[in-house]
Amino acid sequence: MNTPFVESAAPLLTNQMASPAKDGLYLVMRSHLLLIASIAIVGLASGVGVALVKPRVYAFTTVLEIGRSDQPIESPASCIAKIKSAYAPIVQQKLREGSGGAQLIDIAITSPPNSVLVTLATRGVSADSARHIELLNEVASELLQDHRQQMVLTRGILDGERSLSELKLGEIKERKHWIANERKLLEDDRALVQAQFTAAAVRMTSSASNRETAGKMVNTQEQVLTLLMIDNQLVVESSRLDQLEERLRIGIPQEFQRLEREDADNVRNLSSQQEQIEQIKHRIANLRDTHLLASPRQSLEAVGVGRSLIALIGLCIGLVAGLGFALIVDRQRSPSMLS
DSSP, X not given: OOHHHHHHHHHHXXXXXXXXXXXXXXXXXXXXXXXXXXXXXXXXXXXXXXXXXXXXXEEEEEEEEOOBSSSBSSOHHHHHHHIIIIIHHHHHHHHHHHTTSOOOOOOEEEOOTTSSEEEEEEEEEGGGHHHHHHHHHHHHHHHHHHHHHHHHHHHHHHHHHHHHHHHHHHHHHHHHHHXXXXXXXXXXXXXXXXXXXXXXXXXXXXXXXHHHHHHXXXXXXXXXXXXXXXXXHHHHHHHHHHHHHHIIIIIHHHHHHHHHHHHHHHHHHHHHHHHHHHHHHHHHHTOBOOEEEEEEEEOSSOBSSOHHHHHHHHHHHHHHHHHHHHHHHHHHHOHHHHO
């Protein structure tokens, strides 16, 4: 019969059972407020002390931009591998020996994705800035020297290609002049053959007329011999006339066509060669040496955990420790309250 009443009262009883624990924690904090505050202040003071004693660390960085010809001289991944495995250890050891066995400086090498930039970075106190900057300069110089040698080789190859192309261009231009001279000689030859053809035609007409006249007066042996000589001359003149006509109608036009084809090919070769030279010049103009995009320098602000954050961490630790100590003290005084 009283079941609904019991069910409706259950949440209230649960809240009443939970509230003493909250009230107990509140009472503990209230009764030991001075103790908690004292320990928190001690924690804050410790954090401030650590922050003041801890040396301020700065970042030292330099950025290199990898040079390029048609493509980058070397991939950033390859540059990073070279620096890590060769350049950095050699320079670090040399600087260590020069400074009387000082501690090695760690160097971090990174490269942003899809870029030709390589960043070298170290961390240390401001008092050691000279060592850090020297390390970065020496390591960067090793990579710059390596890439400079590669670029000298690339530039030499391109200069050689340009020289050969310009030499070939000169030959093509000379060929153009040769074709022009050949065309002029062929024009003169055509005029000469035309004159010879005209003269041969006149002689042919004259010989034919003489043959006709001599054929009517063949009475003596001498006249027969004259007739035979005229006939022989007609054959020679006819053959000569045919040769000259063939030369005028077929030979010379074919030679003109050949020169036209050669001239057209030469014009195409000239244009292609000039374009090739321009491309080589463009490639030479686009050569970029690897260089320092930003010289080694010290960061303006200290890096890492700041002094304010260290002090705040000390305060938080003090508060937690104070509360824990207060709970322990209160449990020893009244175990029943914390049960």
